[in-house]
Amino acid sequence: MxxxxxxxxxxxxxxxxxxxxxxxxxxxxxxxxxxxxxxxxxxxxxxLEYPEEQPKDISERYRGLHRLTHREDGSEACVACFMCATACPSNCIFIEAEEREDGVDEKRPKSFFIDTLECVFCGYCVEACPCDAIRMDTGIFSLTGNSREDFVMGKEQLLSHKGAFGEENSRART
Amino acid sequence: MSTASVLVAVFSLILGALLALLTIPVLVWLERRIASLIQDRLGPNRTNIFGFRLGGVVQSFADVVKLLLKEEYYPSHIKMGRWLFMLAPVITFSAALLAFMVIPFADTLNIGDEALRIQALPVDFGVLWYLAIGAVGVLGVVYGGWLSHNKYALLGAARAGSMVVSYELPLGLSVLALVVTYNTVDFNAMVQWQSGTFFGFLPAWGILVQPLGGIILIIALFAETNRNPFTVAEGESEIVAGYMTEHTAMKFAMYFMGEYVAMNSASAVIITMLFGGYQLPWVSTEMLLTHFSSFALAVMVVLPVLVGIIIKWMRKNNTVRGSVSTDGGRGFETKVLSSALIIMTLFIEGVFIYLGFFTENILANTLAVALFQIMVFVVKLMLFNIFFIIIRWTVPRFRYDQVQRLGWYYLLPLALLNLLVTAIIVVGVSS
Amino acid sequence: MLELSLFVILALFIVGGAVATITNRQPLFSAFGFLVSMLAMAGVFGLLENQFLALAQIMVSVGAVVVLNILSIMTVNAKEENLPKELHKYRWILLSAVLVSPVTFLIYKSMSMAYQHFSRLETVSTKVMGERLFSAWVLPFEIVSILLLTAMVGAIVIARKKDVIAKETR
Incomplete structure (x- = not known):
């Protein structure tokens, strides 16, 4: 050779x-x-003279802060199947499930906490979710708080974040 | 001791202390700003006092406050010699400060029948003083490193010490060649020697009269002050912080400041011996005094042009991009600084009109020329500090064996050769 | 008055530095005491208005002490437990001081007569010193330079010997 x-x-x-x-x-x-x-x-x-100039290169795929998506009628799309909590490598998603009364689906989360101080923003929870319920497309990159408890985000807070890219509501659970 | 000599002595002492100490925050800021502008980024530009950002100089003062308020901490593994551990940075700092004190800032004033020197220490053996005191600074490095009881600190201290000692030889020999050329050890007489012309049209500056000796002097002074590319003492990626590792708070501040003061005095020595000191090229002090009105006219024309350029630059560049306020965020500061500059210009213009065209007061003329020479000296000093900083951020660090090879194999024989040729030429010309 | 107080302070430093040199166990602290002593002596030369000697003293002693320090760090590198024990150090020092005291007494007695033989010291500047050194005292100057040359050659030979021997026995 x-x-x-x-x-x-x-x-x-x-x-x-x-x-x-x-x-x-x-x-x-x-x-x-x-x-x-x-x-x-x-x-x-x-x-970049931050904070007067904000970064201009946040793309669609940027993994920002999490948000929970809505169905058409305004309720949460999440069915508390625990796939995201299982897939998370940092074990930072804490879900409690309960029955859903109105017949749209079987379960809903009673409480849904994400500890964003532990989160590594890997996106595995988004890939694992079968209902397109959790997304990381808010485009928010800056988290601030005064104590450690401020960084544990609950269901209401996560439902209230607005998406910057992509559709507003869940595409798998209407 | 007439009042004039007392006043001049006190003024020179204050000027020397101010020039040595107040340039420390300015040099720290210059280093950071120039380093960042070379690397296509902005440097420190956020700290301000009531909106006065001053380009970021306030950051240096913030650093000083932080270092003053830090806790004085002696690591517990240092058991012997704590007093020397604390004294070592003081030795470095005070040696660097003392070495600066024999540089002339302006020509000797001839008031009445006295010759008053404008040096902080009015002595006439400046070169010997600088060589002697400049060598004391490395003791602080060696003691600080050895007493830290730390492998890396010891390595840094030993390397720095042996490098400084090996470069004292080419330094001394090139200084000796310059002393032989100028025929004096007095810094002021050296500057006066450089006010003539050389080969007809070139200014008789040291760098043109002795090119090889000048280059050797500059390289040896880079090594003496532990400045890039000769930073074997604190190679930041190799031995953590070298000899400064265990020194915290004020001790580190003394080392830090001592390094900048040493760079300042090295620049001052280079200007005085090689680049004409406090003088403009081709123009000597007597020429300025005899043709005072044309000198005043030249200053009155050049000064507003310079101030105009500075104000225009400030208006364009002293802004924050993307700011929501209409004046770009720093308009107040630009306005205040511009008006301060304009008022100062008008005042100086008034003084020069009065002195140049309405009176013939020799004393006032001498003082005006001396102040002008001090200004020229300060501008040259800042230019050379910027040269030191640009070389730091251009040339990569030398390896330790390369440093020693350069000092002993190349610089020492070249310096000896330079001295021999200089001595032959001087004896040949003078006979 | 000012001169007297300055001289007293400098003399205290000289004596203190000398005592520190002989009583310290660690070589670097002895070197520091030596340095303080030499610097104070340079100050005394300055008091006597001899600029050149003062500055030459500083140059030589500081350079020597720095090289001594570096040498003892890099080459000797004695650890704390390898240093000699120095039992009854102060008794031996006192004994040697007592033994040397006749010489000290004689020097002290001669001081009151010696200075009559010194000529009136005019202000010695560097220029005068240079002229004298190369005209009237040129022979001692050359002998001293030969002495320094032999010292340098001897140092190089001693430092090289290990390399040469190592090469030959390979």
């Missing part, structure tokens, strides 16, 4: 390379050009 031999060109043998000062001069030219261009026009620097 013949091998392809690649010869790597060696640098550093000429007198200019050993002197090193011409190399420094070339480097300083590049550096100084950046410095001069940025100083004369500081508005063109590629820095």
């Amino acid at each position: 013949s091998q392809k031999i690649k010869t790597v060109k060696r640098y550093g043998e000429r007198f200019q390379d050993k002197l090193y000062l011409p190399a420094i001069y070339d480097g300083v030219k590049v550096t100084f050009k950046h410095l001069f261009d940025n100083v004369t026009d500081m508005n063109a620097v590629d820095t």
Whole structure:
């Protein structure tokens, strides 16, 4: 089996390379050009001045904060099947199920807590849900709170988040 | 001790202390800002006092407040020599500060029949003082590193110490060659020597008279101040923080400030010996004094142009992109600074009109020329500090054996050769 | 008055530094005491208005102490348990001070007569010193430089010996 031999060109043998000062001069030219261009026009620097400028590259697939979707009649689409809680690698979804009286489906969640401090925002719960009930398309990337309890989000709060992309209601449970 | 000499001595001392100490926050800010602008990002620009952002200089003051209020903490594994552990950064800082004090900021004033020096320490052996005191700074590094009882600190301290000691030789030899050329050890006389012309049209600056010696001096001074590309003492990716690892709070602040003061004094020495000190090229002090009215006219024309450029730049760039307020968020600060600059310009113009065209007061003329020279010195100092900073963010760090090879194999023979050739030329020219 | 108080302070530093040099177990602390002593002596030279000697003293002693420190860190690297025990250290020091005291007494007695033989010290500047050194005292200067050269060559030979021996026995 013949091998392809690649010869790597060696640098550093000429007198200019050993002197090193011409190399420094070339480097300083590049550096100084950046410095001069940025100083004369500081508005063109590629820095986002948060919070006055918000990021512009939040796409559809961005995994932001979770939200629970609604059915057409306004109730939650979730049937408390526990698939998302099982799939979650951080074990941060806590569901309690109860019966659903109005015949639309069999179960509904009595309480649905997500501990967003533990969440790694991987999206496995969205992939696991058979009802398109939980989505991460709110586009919210910044979470703040004053205590650890503020970061545990309940069912009402999750139902109230608005989606930034995608449809409003669940597509699997109408 | 006449009043004039006392006043001048006190003024020079205050000026020297201010220039050495007040440039520390400015240099910290400059380093961060220039580093970030080279890397296509903005530097510190949020901390402000009542809306005055001043480009981010307030960030340095915030750092100083933080370092002052931190808890003084001695790690418990350091059992012996705690007093020296605390004293080592003080040695570095005070040595760097003392070394700056013999640089002349303006020409000696000839008031009455006295010659008054504008140096914080009015001595006439400046070069010897700088060489002697500049070598004391490395002791703080070595002691601080050894007493930290920490492998990495010891490594950093030993490397820094041996690097500084090996670069003292080329430094001393190139300084010696410059002393032989200028025929004096007095910094002020050196600057005066550089006010003539060389080969007819070039300014007789040290870098043109002694190119090889000048380059060796600059490289050796980079190594003496532990500045990139010679940061073997605190290679941040190799040995954590080197000799500064166990020093916290104020001790770290002293090391931090000492490094910037050393960079400042190295820049000052380079300007004084190689780039004409406080003078403009081709123009000497007597020329300024005899042609005072044309000098005043030149200043009156150039100063408003410079101030106009600064105000235009501030209006364009001192804004926050995407801000919801109409003036871009920093309009108040721009207005206040512009009006302060305009008032200062008008005041200086008035003074120069009065001095240049309405009176012939020799004392006032001398003072005006001295103040102008101090301004030129400060501008050159800042330019050279910016040069140090640009080189830091351009050249990658040297490996330790490369540093030692450079110092002993290449710089030392070159410095000796330079000294030999200089001595031959000086003896040949003067005979 | 000012000179006297300055001299007293500097003399205290000299003596204190010397005592620290001989009584410390750790080599680096002895080196620090030596440095303090030398710097205070440079201050005394400055009091005597001899600029060149003061600065030369600082240059030489600081450089020497730095190299000594680095050498003892890198080459000797004595750990705390390998240092000599130094039993009854202060008794031996006191005994040697008592034995040396006749010499001290003689030097002290001679001081009151010695300074009559010194010429009036004019202000010695670097320029004057340089001129004298190269005209009237050039022979001792050259002898000292040969001495330094032999010291350097000896140091290099001692430092290289291990490499050469290691190569030959391979």
